[in-house]
Amino acid sequence: MKTFSFIGMVAGIITLSAFTINNSINWKISDGYSIKFSSEDPSGVFTKLKGNIAFDETNLSSSSFDLEVDVNSINTGNGMQNKHAVGKKWFNAELYPTIHFISEKFVKTSKGYQVMGALEMHGVKKNFTMPFTFVNNTFISSFTVDRTEFDLGATKGMSAKVPHEITLDISVPVTK
Template sequence: MKKLLVPIAFAAVMTLSAFAAVNSMDWRIVDGYNIAFTSKDPSGVFKTMHGDISFDPNNLDASKFNVSVDVNSINTGNGMRNNKAKGEKFFDADKYPNITFVSTKMMKTPSGFETKGTLTMHGVQKEITIPFTFANNTFAGSFSVNRLDYGVGDDKGMSAHVSKDLRIDISVPVAKK
């Protein structure tokens, strides 16, 4: 009986430690995050996001981002412009309430990391690559999107004055789950 107990205990310890390792990769988004977009006109922020983040710098194959931004939380600093952005001509927040990013691959780069994945905005899916860093339990990254690629607004009339390329700056503090 004693001979049996030792391998069982060993297997139990190994199994539990494996779970512990997986758990240490899971992060929850904490307050203080910032999703800002900048262009000549307009600039602003999205104030609400949520999602699942699994990230281990030493095990990028097992890392994954699945995050979502609430379109209705857009704030450009101007109420009329917010309503216009949420309206049918641009994000159409009633029909497409979220902007999502689901990663498919993570890579290490000289300056940090890079994630490839699918950005879904306004019902349009595009593969994009986002460079990012991870330091002090905070993810930070910047990339650009062309709103016309996602059918957000058009290039006619007054919409032509809205910048096509927007720089997105993301800073997301996290805590271990």
């Protein structure tokens, strides 16, 4: 009888801990997301995003992002510029087909949230902090990336005309 009670107690503890360990809300990326980038030149969008989002405003430690942007989905509005962007001198989409972000930690701020994690682009992985808000089931973020930190494009010749800092404006509506 004591064995049965002990097994029942252990099973109960494991069951209850499963709810406290991962009680974040899993979100599905909805259509209508937007990934815009801008500088003096170029500007444009990425049109393909996929990944997993688990986010709970009341339990940030259980939250996680694992997101990928398809580099080949770049659209600057200029076919020749798109071709150069995915080529070997820039994103080299053949070798590095995605921009990948994996979260490590979430923090509440006075303006919303910050997510810290690893951003990998063009084969270079860097620690990165991304600010965002979460309003009406939509993640919204605006930040800059220094392209030279990810070895994107040269810093001399024609590529030197492209600013180092690129601004990204992201809006990702989600559903449960």
